[in-house]
Amino acid sequence: MNVDGLINRLEITVFRHRAFVLTIFALLSALLVFQASQIKLDAAFTKNIPLNHEYMQTYLKHQENFGGANSVLISVCHQEGDIFNKEFFTALKGVHDQLFFIPGVNRTQVKSLFSPSTRFVEVVEDGFAGGPVVPADFVADDKGLATVKANIEKAGIVGRIVSDDYSCAMVKAILMERNPNTGEKLDSIALANILENDIRKPYEKGNITVHIIGFTKMVGDVADGAKGVVTFFAVAIAITSIMVFLFSRSVLLTLLPIACSLVAVVWQMGLLSSLGFGLDPMSILVPFLVFAIGVSHGVQMINAIGKHVEQGFTTKEAAQFSFRSLIIPGGAALLSDTVGFITLLSIDIGIIRELAITASLGVAVIIFTNLLLLPVLISFLKLDKSARSQSKEANTPLWQLMASVSNRVVASVILVFTAILFVAGFHYSKQLKIGELHAGAPALHESSRYNQDTFLITNRYAISVDYMSVIVETTANACTDAQVLKTMDAFQWQMENVAGVQSAVSLPSVMKIINAGYYEGNLKWRIISPNQYALAQALSNVPSSTGLLNNECSVMPVILFLEDHKAETIDRVIVKAKQAISELNNDDLTFNLASGPIGVMAATNEAVAEAQLPMMLYVYGAVILLCFISFRSVRATIAVVVPLYVVSTLAQWLMTVLDIGLTVSTLPVIALGVGIGVDYGIYILSTMSIKLREGMSAHQAYLAALHERGSAVLLTGFTLAIGVSTWFFSDLKFQVDMGVLLTFMFLVNMLAAVTVLPALACFLWRDKK
Template sequence: MRPIDHIINRIEVTVFRHRVFVISLFLLMSLFLGYQATQIKLDASFTKNIPLNHEYMQTYLKHRANFGGANNVLISVCNQDDDIFNKEFFTALKGVHDQLFFIPGVERTQVNSLFSPSTRFIEVVEDGFAGGPVVPADFVADEEGLAIVKANIEKAGIVGRIVADNYSCAMVKAVLMENNPDTGEKLDVIALASKLENDIRKPYEKDGITVHIIGFSKMVGDIADGAKGVVTFFLIAIAITTVMVYLFSKSIALTLLPIACSLIAVVWQLGLLSTLGFGLDPMSILVPFLVFAIGVSHGVQMINTIGKKVSLGMKSKKAAKFAFRTLIVPGGIALLSDTVGFITLLSIDIGIIRELAIAASLGVGVIILTNLLLLPVLVSFINIPVKKVKPKSKSQMGFQQAQQEHLLWRFMQSFSDRKVASVVLVIAAILFGLGFHYSKQLKIGELHAGAPSLHEHSRYNQDTFLITDRYAISVDYMSVIVETNANACTNPEVLKTMDGFQWRMENIEGVQSTVSLPSVMKIINAGYYEGNLKWRIISPNQYALAQALSNVPSSTGLLNNDCSVMPVILFLQDHKAETINRVVDAAKIAIDDYNNDLVTFKLASGPVGVMAATNEAVEEAQTPMMLYVYGAVIILCWLSFKSIKAVVSVVVPLYIVSTLAQWLMTVLDIGLTVSTLPVIALGVGIGVDYGIYILSTMSQRLTAGDNIQQAYLAALKERGTAVLITGVTLAIGVSTWFFSDLKFQVDMGILLTFMFLVNMLAAVTILPAIAAFLWKNQK
């Protein structure tokens, strides 16, 4: 007896001899982890979505205190019927400004609007310069006061930035902290999003005044609201799965038990996450469904084996022991492949993907206990009402049903015949070639305007489109940080270098506009000469530069306190992957040309800087992640079957399907992002189950002396129905996601439906076709 068989026998004897103790232990653990699961909370933070160790993010974090982070809130208050110059509008704008100012977690020194003291105007008068706040301290919203404010707005040059181009809206901007100053804990962005909706939008959006809010926190809040619908889809999936399993098993007990064990796995997963101090991010809220789906997949294999043995006259307990002994190795190897595959996601330096990896790994690891151990123990207690039938007898199961099953298996058996297998492999090779060619066109990053996690018609994206349309600046901006010596703001060489870099970037396709300290100082310098454009220059005279600099406080975000760091801000037309790549590539070339001993340009800060870093991290992680996933699957398949032939038969179909999935992403215009990158690994992890179960039976029959066709027919009779039912059931379950309020869930639903179905089809067509050529067709 092999050592592994001896270990399995010992476990089987121990478990089934102490069945009551095992069930009691599971019950206690379920009660404890069930309580822990009720304590889990939705948890989202800005830093989890970015690769903190990326060089761009190191620059971003280093200078975030001086120039603000990328975690901003933009609130545009608009008048639907007229311009902003009326009492009602300014009352609403003042209310929004004050309300935002006092929300915990908002950096109050960086709340900026018409009512901010730092929003100032400067004008040339007979005696030199004059200026002050755009909205005076004694402002009264009457005809005279509004006229003064309108004149000040035009003098301040903030049209297109703080005020809309057509004077229909005005902006309130704020930067968010990482921690809540009241509690000292990490800022709850979902709660903050709720405050923005309830304390700002609802009270002030009335009488023709509309409020439009965008920013990371608001987007996450809207995603969290949409994610609540996942519960509905989860319930629908449970119902569909229950019906499909019943149609397969024809037994209420054998239907409810695998469903119950799979739900226990979900409860344990959530409980373990809560116990370990993790929350559930809205972007990974779909993981519990995947755990349920994987659990059902293995549960169906278990009840399939038990049901077949009971139908041959075996008692429930004995059938359950046989199923446990038979499936613990292939099922355990499949689940370990899933777990290790998910763990490989930890290699990606993005917090949200690492949390997803932990959540998925815990859930799949738990399934080994709930569906491979608890399920057969529970089944051993029930009396399955199935009539005895002789092997291969057709009389009691109905001739027509037996004949249909016989014809289906005979047809599918033909895939292991070398002539048919040749055709299958040629078709697979053609599809793989096309998929490989078009998968090279897969783009990294977001491919659509607005927040890609939400539908285009969502309120958040409609707010984004309005702000982009009515203001000259884009909400998609990137800051190139310039590091130099202290007091460099009056060094003409430094300013000219920055000005040259800014001019070069301003002429890159996709850059809408730019701003920096030198560009502002040039305008101020011209002001000293009656606005003459000839004087819009960087003066070689340090005193003239100091004079211009005196009108630019550090609160503008164009310089730090000692003038040693200054950003060049690039406003982009959008945040599509191709736009970001074009601008970043041009910036890298320009940086190489302009860096010198005095000035160092560094990428990057701002929302687009974060996106650029994330895109680069995803691109760098793509190939290593797939190597780790397939490496884990290959090693575990080798340990299971001790055969290179078996490894090739299982892994090649998986790789073909992964390539076709990437082709599908290019066809559907789905980019490779933080939310879609894990789907490929998840698909491989789940898809390997089909091949391992089929090949485990084939391997046994081949060892017993069957040829490849006989072995495959035996595998179909033993596992075929369960594999087909599982693939179809899981695909139907995730296909309900097509109707989700969340765009990223729709995308994941499409990809997972494809991978569930096509991995199943590949396991029953390509796997036997490959095996037909790897194993000789003889005993």
């Protein structure tokens, strides 16, 4: 059976058994509504990193000994004067104890002034003496506070645990991957709420302020901002409803495509829940896109049905004819969208893969809800053709003007202008940077509480929150091997002299200071001693709890503190680190990149860079294949794909102009824009190709396509663009960036489909004599 025969059989089956079809849809919808109600937000830390990347393999291998990148930093500050008062130390002790007992916090990695591992060492007449910075019998009176102040200065923790101006003190902790009480993955959003409700609110009072940063807290703030998506969804539904009503001039024809699109969203959520997936702050935006795509195809359906009603057909007949005429172009467009989104699975980052699954499921169900359910529902209505016939006449001058782009002279100008834009866009798109380009958490605005807390901590402490650990693997007991320590020290020295590296610390650098202490602090003795006993003596003052060595002395990190996490800074440091590693690696030790927040960012940036080209090849390969299958024409495929590629290139140019980097959140936008943008060209060309085969010129065929599909294409383009433009007002910076790029791609893809595509067509299809 050929394709036409199969479509004919499907049409007859569906419209002869309309009640049965509606019953099936009702039952499935009831089941999926229940499943959708069970869906949960899921923002696990490991979803945001490329777990198979070599850096992340190093990170996972050693996170138990040296902690991971999923840390929490809490700075407790006193607004008036310094920290040496009873009010401050009472609050700091409370924060430390409260954080210590939160499930999911690695208690061995909690660090503050009250940690037993926070110790001071001083040179005395008999050698070294030391103890905890805050003694076990500490009382916050004048004597006790003076003792603690002296111990802080002896411990050398100013700038790390205590701020440079003595106005704040830090409580640090590393989080586990799983909740030890339940055995389940750590719920980052729930933990962020605990940090807010059990730590910030109880202790931030009077002169005390509490500032919390870390991946978990950032995710919690992003999740709070993502709640605004519901508002944007409501606004989009309202805007879309108004525009569809102005187009259809019918309340029922407005409500039905809106309702079918909402059914698609419910089905998407239900299927996700059934497959065991949740929604993270990024994929929570996808239901909005699914709704918008559903409406765009719904508008094409009601437009086609309205045209047939104008011609005198009954509503049922019009619905059948529209179903038959749109199932191929609509199905091809939606399959292109689906396959395009599936290509995102090639990116080895959990959050993008789940976005791919979420988006592809949502778009796939639109085939059933908006190309099948919608015409069946409309077939029960009785439509009046008088209102629609007026709009046809009113649009004729506009279609005549738009059709002029398919005249050879005008088309030549358009194609030359497009080529100039493409060359400029291609040139500037090469300047697109991979990674974050701004300080603070890029998902949030600079004015957000989280980023303000970040800026306060980085300004008041000598160390940066942007750090990277280079892990040195060697033999057991290598801590007393002078050659190993000297090699590590040489690596640290090279990295400290790289632009963007604020400071560095490692076991050798600490042992050098301790060694000098044995000689009254004489700087001449700040060396790696060749004497093994002297090394052992220095090492005895560095317990493994410092995070500078493991228990076997076989693994030691070199911790690099960076000035920021901007893409160029990370790239520069990684390149220099690889150069130094290639020179210094030997049979006795191996330097391995990389752990810490910057290690995660570097791995993510490299994963995004590696995925960029394959993703685009997969997306365009899928679009080209499906267009060729649909139209069975190389010329038609070229006419659809060329405008898409030009717009994608211009979108990358726009990213460089707006200083938007290619990140986990912006990389999928290109695929989303291409997948959705192909719809315009497919719908226009589906009519044009029929008319061209009938012997019409490209100009006549395009004019006929505008009469049949022009209103729907223009409406969907503007409706989609207006809908995502509401994201400009989001509390989430990454949603604003996505909104800017999607608005551009929706609008410009539509404009390219109604100008560049017909301009190409008039050269690809020569007029028949």
